[in-house]
Structures are given as structure tokens and as C-alpha cells.
Amino acid sequence: MIHHRDAFLNNVAKQLGRSRNTTVKPERNWQFRPQDKTLTNKTPDELMTIFRDQCRLIHTELIETTGEKLADVLEATVNLYGGGPISLWDDPRYTEFGLASLIDETWPSRRVDVHKWDAEQGKENIARAEQANVGITFSDMTLAESGTVVLFSSTGKGRTVSLLPKQYIAIIPKSTIVPRMTQAAQEISRRVQAGETIPSCINFVTGPSNSADIEMNLVVGVHGPVKAAYIVVEDR
């Protein structure tokens, strides 16, 4: 339902001194496009260096590893954070990246509580994420400049897995790293223009939550996770 739109937009047009336009798409002839030349000439290795440096600034631990070692590294990182309970997405990438035996066998055999997002369970997912000590997701796109992981929500990919657990780990396939938010925005816009349905929530997450509201002192860990780690894995 849309209420009161006509009168409202008629008034806007009147103030602008013309008749209402809701049909002819305005041309965007930008005189300036600084984003086209910001970090666009960097090699993948240079982007990795930028990303690494940025992680230090955002209080996020960065671990680089290979496909073979990923399961061990993830297990060790979870242990460092104090173990389970663990909250996960329902995402085929865990299996593609060789994590199935850790998730389905090793952790359960060690009585580590693992909850995989299951939309059928409704609100129970939120309760489990809230109790989790560690939330683990993959990154859908990764921004080198700002140290950001971009998360697309979907049925299996609950929004709160990255937000409610006390600590957060993002697994970053190296191929998802792009220079900056420009490239992510262009890709999302391309999908919109192609008529695709974009996710109900696209979250650009940059390190743990923080606040400077008390005397401008930085406090890391407010409503979201108090700690965050990124694991970058070679995938090409």
C-alpha cells in the first residue's frame, strides 16, 4: 500500500517549478567519477596487502591459509575464542571448502554444540544464535580498502549469525576480494538492472561492533560481536 503519494509528489514538483515527472528517467551525466580511479589498478597481491593493513585498524584478526589447512585453522580459531556453542549458515560452501567433517563429525564428537541455520525452525534459529559463543559465515564479497565482508541474506543465510553471537568469524575465499565498495555496489546494481531479486538484507560488516559514545573513547564490542576474525582461504 502507498498512501498520499500523488498530492505529496505534486507539491514537490510545484516547488521545483515544473510539472510532476514520474515516467522519464532522469539522465545522470556525472562530471566527476573518482571511484573509477581509486585502487582500480591494484594487483590481487597489492589488494591483499591493503586488506591486511586495514584489518589491523579495525581490530580484526586476519589469518591466511590454504584449502587443505582451512579446517584445522577454523577449529583452532574457534578454540582460541573459547569453543562452542557455534552458529552457522546453511551454505554449500562449508562442504565445498572441506569443512563438512569438522562440522558434522569432529565438533559433535567433542560435544561442541553446533547449530546450522534451518528456516523451518523459525525463531529457534535466533535463540540459538543469541546463545552462540561463535558465529561463522562465508563472505559473499570482500572489500580490501575498508576490510569489509559483504553478506547476502537468504533462506539458509540468517542475518543474525554475524550479529548475535559473542564472537564472529568470516571465511573469505580469496577470489571474493575486490578493491573497494565501488565494485560491490556496481555488482549489486547490475543485478537490480538485470531484474534479479536482491537479498532482503545486504550487510557490509567491517570488524567487530564498536562505539565511541562515551567521551570519544573507542569501545570494541557493543551490540554486535565483541571480537572478529577473518580467515582468508586460497581458492584459485
Add this chain to the structure above:
Amino acid sequence: MAMKIGEGKFKDNVNKNMEDTFMRGAVAGAQERLRTRRLDAAEELGNWEEWRSHGEEIRQHVLNNLDYYLHELTENIQKRGGHVFFAETADEANAYVREVVNSKNGKKILKAKSMVTEEIGLNQMLEEEGCEVIETDLGEYILQLDEHDPPSHIVTPALHKNKEQIRDVFTEKLDYKLTEKPEELALHAREKLRQEFLTADIGITGCNFAIAESGSVGLVTNEGNAGLVTDLPKTQITVMGMERIVPTFEEFEVLVGLLTRSAVGQKLTSYITALTGPRMDGEADGPEEFHLVIVDNGRSGILGTEFQSVLQCIRCAACINVCPVYRHIGGHSYNSIYPGPIGAVLTPLLGGYDDFKDLPYASTLCAACTDACPVKIPLHELLHKHRQVIVEREGRAPISEKLAMKAFGLGAASNPMYAAGSKMASAMMKPFTKNDRISSGPGPLKAWTEIREFPAPNKERFRDWFKEHEKGGGGQ
């Protein structure tokens, strides 16, 4: 709390706040840090001027095509199953929110920081309806606990409070037993608010930028509170000022980058979230219902006028963080939720000259604000325009200015009067002069010299000096 946050006269507010040494120290320190961080963030990006120019052209384009983009935005929201209400006034916006809240039998309402909901007095209305309204931004939460102390800055609203004061508020209101360490205070707020998030009926947010092409609303936070406010309650209501919109994700990215760098010197803040409609079929978190309220409340009256560029504002507070006047008088002196240079321009436009005609004079016209603005709003020129309007169209120049102008008019009207007056000036001011400076002047000079010195009139008049000079004399 609506836009107006005090009844005191501007001058009285200034006098009172100038005595608040903690506040003045806190403001000066915060300004310094935020200004430095912004400059560093601009520096590392390189070609900052080009980014500013791009930000400016995007904002101007949107304002000039606002009807098209609002139409496109709302069509797309409808396609994704969301509801939209266009509100011309604060009352209409509040009435719609009330209707939604009541239809959901909403009792506990969580809010993420939003200036426009402050502007329309939404919390007050909801509380009168018997709802419990909880602000979740840490700064806003502190102010709310402290008997609704008004915000003094649009990005860090509790800037005027020190940690000891905050500890005392927590002790009194939250049964807090720990120290004034910010980490301990923040952790306590986290635990308290976490329970509220899980049991809230309705989440209300503002909107940093809506994205027309997809029908999305973009939210920018560091704490992650906007995420929880929109992920957990069954109903999400987002309230946006009608000008806070961009055509596509590409412009969204540009403006978000300008905002986070200019506001806090970060490349991006910890959470930037683009939300499109309610949760989709089969999703287990996110709201089941989504409502967008688009608010005019005086903005359309600015479109098409000499003040239109003020609507380019992206609420980053960079202008506030460089303003020498704000530095001394603090945010509360402005009597408005919008303080500093942006407030001094915007508040009289939204709230009228009756209550806010002093604000355009709360400026030295030094133009630091204009230089800092990431979307190139000519703030000091707009302040000057306000003064012109106040004097020429409204005929309400400040009384002292009227008297001074009248006296100058008389004195300058005839040659002999002017010559006599300017010859006498030095002698007349002699009793007030020390080392060529006047630090406690009489009459119209008093207000000036209370705050700063005034140079004493030169003993030799310019005209006399010039005559000597032309003759080849040694006048200096």
C-alpha cells in the same frame, strides 16, 4: 522532544553553557579528534575535492528530480511487499506510526538513532500512547536514561557528558555497580539492551539513504544496533526525511563513503546495511512487515528557493566539528536538535524565524563549515543569506544592529558629521583603550568586547593619512 529542545533565549543559553567547563573541554577535544580523523581519511583517499564534487552533483541531481526518485523508490518497495506513507507534516507521520503500532498491539518499541524521528517528536507521541520506547544507540540510550537530556551533537549525541556522569546515571537507573570505565559501562548497556532486543514488538529506524532503483533503505552504524532493531522485531518502521535518497547503489556507495569519512574518519563504519522490503518467504529473521514513512515537515518549502542546497546535507556533522562558535557554546545553546552551522541554517527554515532568528548570527562567517562539507553546501553563504532575509524581508534585525546602523546612517549622511565623528573617535574611546585594544567597550561595543577585544580607533584618520601620503609625506 521535537526539533526545539529549549525555551531559553539564545544569549542566555550561551552565557549558561560558557560556564560549563567540562562541556567546553569535551567539545573542544572531540572537535579536534573528529576533525583530524576526517582530514586523515580525506588525505588517504586522495583527490578528495573530486569526491566532494561528485557528492555535490549527486545530491543536486537528486533534489532536482526528487519526485521521480521518490516515485521509483516507493514502486519498488511496494513490489517487495512493503508499505509506504507520505507525510506532509510531523502530525501525519506520527499518526501513521501510531496506527501501525496499535494495529500490531505494539508495547515495546526499539529505536536505532534517527534525527528525523527526534525532529517530529515521535518518542513523545509513542510514550503518550503508553508504549515503552527504548533508544539503542549507546549515546542516545544514555541521554534517554538521564531524563531525556537532549542531544548536543548529531553524530555523538552524549558528547557533553563525562564518564563519571554516565556512571552516576547508570547507578541510579540500572542498578549499576561497576566503575566509570567506558568498557564496563558499554558492556552493561549491551547486556541490558540485549534482553530488550529479544522481546521488542516493533523496531523503528531512520534512514541514511534510500536507494530508488531497488526500493532499499540504507543504515549506517558502528554498534550494530540498527541491525538488531530490524532483524528481531516482527514489524519494522523506517522514517526518512524526503530528501535522503539516491538513484542507485553506485551513488549510495559514494555518499556512504563521504559520510563515514567525514563523520568519524572511518573508511566504512562497522555496519552498513541495505534492507529491501520485509523478510522473504522462508527466511527466519528480519521483519514480517515493513513500513516506510517519508516525511516532508517543511522540507518542500526549501526546494526551489535560495536555500535549496541545504537539503544536500547528509548529516555527517563535519561542519559542527570545525565550527569555532559551536566549540565555545556547545550544542544545547542552539535550542535545536540540529546544532552548529548546519543547524543554524536548517533550523530557522524548518522551525521559523520566530523561535530561531538568532541562530544565523551564531557564526563568524569564517567559512570553515563550507570547506569541511563533503557535499559542498555553501553553509556560510546560506547563513549570510538568512541575515539578509531577516533584515531586508522580515525587517527584524537585532535591536543593537538597528541602533548602530541608524547612528552610522546619521553620522555618515553628511561630510561635516562624518569628519567630526571620525576625528573624535580616538579621543572618545581613550578611556576604554589599553595597548591599542579595547577589552571592555561601552554601548554597542559591549556585547563584542565581552567575548573578544576590539582594536582601538587609529589616532590618525585614513583620510588625513592619505592626504599626507599624496603630498609625499611620511604618514604611516
